[in-house]
Amino acid sequence: MTKHYDIALIGGGASGLSLLYAMHLQGVLGDYRILVLEPEAKNDNDRTWCFWTDKSDPAWQMFSSTISKSWKHNFSASKPKENMAPYQYVQIRSKDFYAFVKDVLGEYPKIEYRTEKVKQVKQGPNLQLICDSESQFSASLVFDSRPPRLEDPELIWQSFVGYRIKSPQNQFDTEVCRLMDFAVPQKNGLQFMYWLPTSVDEGLVEFTRFGDEILNEKESKPIIENYLKALGIEEWEILEKEINKIPMTLSLNSKFSYHPKSANYIPIGVRAGAVKASTGFAFKNIMDHSWEIAKALKRNEALPLPRQSAKHNYYDELLLNLFQKRDSPILKIFIRLFEKHPIDRILRFLDEKSSFREDFLIMYKMPWKPFFWSIGRSLLK
């Protein structure tokens, strides 16, 4: 007989576990019989999440105790030590996040974890979950965080090759991080480096590309090496690698704010369109969404989709168009953004929390011609 649950989560990663933790904080987790289906043990540091925070967001409020390093200053070519106040840039290692949430969830005997990979979800009044192992379960409500299938022919990816390094030189300035440092060769899209010194002798260096061709380690390695040498770092060993990609697309976003009250299949995480299309950042949006879902469950209200801003989706669309343009002006646009504006304004804009005045200031100082081209392209689509 198929075992039935009130709620099933497909995937126990960032969105699945944060949803359970948000339900715990909202005091509703004990109300349900819950099944988590996840093929991996989730004991390793399979990724490092970074985001900026002014401490008002659910990501900070739920997970500040798992933050392993924060930076108050950013380096850019025009501003070598810019204070990011009221923001700081913070890092959570996924290993700490998984352990923290699982520890709390251990208090709930009605949550069952199974090492299973779901291959099919069959719709009906109760959803049927069929796993690769042929095990079957059913649930009244399903949250699905499997990676989405993407069919957008113009898909842009944020791809990256990152090394966590340790150097015997003991010299890193741990006060200042480097977000989007464009002092790297440009090829096949927009390329930049992150440098996040986590201690005087350890740091994460990550070479990143926004483009349709995916970065590989072979082409990234010499660029990372040259970058580290330019920072004065001559010797290092690699402790961890982070090589992956994130889709930068609006095709997963919905125009609706809520699911119908009767909906029993709810995508979450990247699958629900939580990635900000123009930056690839998703963690904060995912935490927001989890918090709002947990609140809605508590109040027995319709479940929300990830927060949307039609205005900012349109800005993202204009930027994504520019990646497709021959001789793309995207590098010039990003450099100008960092040169002409205080970083807190940029971060608020990327958080979709900027005022119309701030949006105007940002637009006013952009090179206009490419945006007219982009508006035209959008109109013709």
Ligand SMILES: Cc1cc2nc3c(=O)[nH]c(=O)nc-3n(C[C@H](O)[C@H](O)[C@H](O)COP(=O)(O)OP(=O)(O)OC[C@H]3O[C@@H](n4cnc5c(N)ncnc54)[C@H](O)[C@@H]3O)c2cc1C
């Ligand atoms: C390496 C990496 C670094 C990132 N860094 C940042 C960052 O610094 N800042 C930021 O804002 N965003 C970042 N992101 C983007 C985003 O925040 C993460 O991808 C985040 O983990 C997405 O959460 P999720 O729940 O959608 O997916 P995941 O966290 O990947 O969770 C999905 C889970 O589903 C499981 N699963 C897959 N298939 C099945 C199946 N068939 N059945 C059952 N379970 C299945 C997977 O094993 C996984 O555990 C990063 C992404 C990656 C890949």
